[in-house]
Structure formats: structure tokens, C-alpha cells
Amino acid sequence: MIRRMIRPVVGTVVPALLMALAAGASPARAADDAPFVTPQQDVDVTYVIASPDPTIPSVHQRMRWSDHARRQRIDPEGSATYMITDYGTRSLNVIDLAHGARTVIPAPGPALTQPGQRAAGNWSRGATMLVAGQPCTVWQTHDTDGQASEVCYSDDGVMMQAMQGARIVVRAESVARTAQPDSVFAIPAGLKEVAAAHP
Numbered sequence: 001m002i003r004r005m006i007r008p009v010v011g012t013v014v015p016a017l018l019m020a021l022a023a024g025a026s027p028a029r030a031a032d033d034a035p036f037v038t039p040q041q042d043v044d045v046t047y048v049i050a051s052p053d054p055t056i057p058s059v060h061q062r063m064r065w066s067d068h069a070r071r072q073r074i075d076p077e078g079s080a081t082y083m084i085t086d087y088g089t090r091s092l093n094v095i096d097l098a099h100g101a102r103t104v105i106p107a108p109g110p111a112l113t114q115p116g117q118r119a120a121g122n123w124s125r126g127a128t129m130l131v132a133g134q135p136c137t138v139w140q141t142h143d144t145d146g147q148a149s150e151v152c153y154s155d156d157g158v159m160m161q162a163m164q165g166a167r168i169v170v171r172a173e174s175v176a177r178t179a180q181p182d183s184v185f186a187i188p189a190g191l192k193e194v195a196a197a198h199p
Helices: 015-019
Strands: 043-049 059-066 071-076 081-086 091-096 101-106 124-131 134-142 148-153 159-164 167-176
Antiparallel strands (some): 043 059, 043 167, 059 071, 071 081, 159 167
């Protein structure tokens, strides 16, 4: 399901929405009554993220996923800060290159939906469409706030578009299913560790 992290949490970074990895392990179910919500192979996606404030322009974010390492990297446009989530260790590293620092926090959401598993929860299949020139299927569901949402997933688990109401909140602009080297997800050496800020 789509998570509360549609709202910005670190600048404009919304990793849980980009991956929609909120669904945990699900019981056996029919082959087509829920989408794959974890990419089934390595992928490199550039998304356009809409601001909740219509006066603020949309931003771009690049998301890379390593299937074998179960790691995700998100780079916001024009920022020296990026995030690497390791779903094996359930940790999220916020890397701040401008200050030579990193902050480590628990990965948001429940456990990652494993390869070959479809999402838990209630989903309703809709139409197919093209996003970034690639086909995806629209699925209706609800986010953690109970808001109705529509998410378009490719057959291999790449989120292509997410809508709330009539508003597109995330849309893929480009998708490349290319092997992602481990170096993309490596934590740079020599960073000082900074504790997470608490409100």
C-alpha cells in the first residue's frame, strides 16, 4: 500500500512512495488480484514528484534498485544529500556529502515484499495505460491515512505513477532496466555519523 511518506520527510525525498514497499509478506493468492510492488529486477527510474503545495514546482528524483542486494538509492534533483535503504538490514542511510556526514535510521514501513510475492492488502485492478512509453496496470487501494489512491505498476513491479484524487503525485519520466553495480549503493568512506534530529 502507499505509505504516509507521500508527505516530504527529508527535503522532498519520498522513498517509500517511490517504491511502495509497505506491503509485507502475503499469503498465497490468485495470480492477478494484486500487483508486484517490489521491482523484480534491477532498475533505474527518474520520477517527477509533485509538491503538496501547488505553488511549488515539481521536482525530479532518481531511484535505483538492486535486486540481488535488496537495496534502493534515491537522489533528489540538485541535492548533495541522497538516501540508501538496505532492506536486508532494515536500515536507511541519509548521506550528506556537503557536510561529509551520514545519519542512519530504521528503514520506514514493514518488511519488504519478497521477489515473486504480490502485495498484501486490498487492491482492485483497473485499466492499463502507458507511462514513460511503457505499459502499466492501474490498481486502486488506500494509503495509510485511508485516502483512496491509484497506482500504476508495470508487470515486473516498477511503480510508474501514483494518484490521489485527481492529482498525479508521482510519475515516472524514464525507466531503464539495467544492471546496477554494487558501488552505486556503497556508503562513502570517511563520513562522520550524525544522530537523527527529533522534533
